[in-house]
Amino acid sequence: MWSQRSVVDYGLAKRAALASLSSGRVTTTDLCDAHPYLLRAAKHHGEPTDRQCPVCRRRKVTHVTYVYGSELGRCEGRVKMTAELVEMAREYGEFRVYVVEVCQGCAWNHLTVSYVLGTGEPGDRGRRAAGK
Incomplete structure (x- = not known):
């Protein structure tokens, strides 16, 4: 995405x-603990991927994308589709995106990546709405 910056990849975690x-220090119950709201978001608003769940290996994981930022108002903390982020990146000055992978079968969930999008201009939406 054209304005993506401050990318944090959680692959090592x-x-x-x-x-x-795999070493037995934790159990599947410890790792497969997705909140019911996250599972519901994955079912109804998630974006399917081609990647198998790394725990159960029976289903493909779904990506659920959340957006946060002081400029977002009512949109803050909401699930957004990847296609919606392009328009948001042009409309808002700055907001953070979090992508969580979720297995709807075993409830595995893990934050995969986070990044910042936006024009880089603080308060950009307010100026655009006012025609400035």
Whole structure:
């Protein structure tokens, strides 16, 4: 995406969690603890992927994308589709995006990546709405 910046990839944390599972330090119950609201968001608003669940290996994981930022108002904390982020990146000055992978079968969930989007201009939406 054209304005993506401050990217944080949580792949190392994911590998560490899965290594703990395979070594027996944690159980599947410890890792597969998705909140019912997250599972519901994955079912109704998530975006399917081609990647198998790393825990149960029976289903493909779904991505659920959340947006947060002081400029977002009522949209803050909401689930958004990837296609919606393009328009939002042009409309708002700055907001953070969090992508969570979720297995609807075993309830595995893990934050995969976060990044910042937006024009880079603080309060951009207010100026655009006022025609400035």
